[in-house]
Amino acid sequence: MKVMIALDESKGSFYALNWVLSNVLKPVISTENEERENLVYLVHVNLPFQTYVYPAGPVVYTTTSVLESVKHAQEQIxxxxxxxxxxxxKDLKIKAEALTMRGEPKEVLCQVAEQKQVDLLVVGSRGLGVLKR
Known part of the structure; x- marks a missing residue:
């Protein structure tokens, strides 16, 4: 089974990951009594950084050093x-592949899910409460 899990820094995304690992991904036995391997795609999407800012006056463009430092910070996260x-x-011996993407998360996640032909796409609740959800 191929499962794609969208991750960010939130507790909700790691809760979704742990829930899938403990409740969904169990060894699947095929008809020939061979175990089929589960594969998890861990996807983190970075929002594109705008190269301009609107201060009180005219438009100000950011320098390449600022862009590089933002990209470096995103890579560290x-x-x-x-x-x-x-x-x-690794603790549960499940094969995983990490993918870092850039763009609008809802669009990128759908594109990667189609491209990798995943069986299940899991996302957290975006940190919204019961009423906002």
């Missing part, structure tokens, strides 16, 4: 998320 998620997968 992604690495931290994946380290934590991969540890959970």
């Amino acid at each position: 992604s690495a931290g998320i994946f380290a934590r998620a991969m540890k959970s997968c």
Whole structure:
């Protein structure tokens, strides 16, 4: 079974990951009594950084050093998320692949799900409460 899990820094996304690992991904026995392997795609989507800012006056464009530092910070955040998620997968001996993407999360997640032909796409609740959800 191929499962794609959208991850960010929130508790909800890691709750979804742990729930899937403990409730959905169990060894699946095929008809020839061979175990089929489960595969988890861990996907983190970074929002694109705008290269301009609107201060009180004219438009100000950011410098390349600012862009590089933002990209570096996003890479560090992604690495931290994946380290934590991969540890959970490794503890349960489930094969996982980490993917960092850039763009609008709802669009990118759908594109990757179609491209990888996943059986199940799991996302958290976006941190919304019961009424807003």
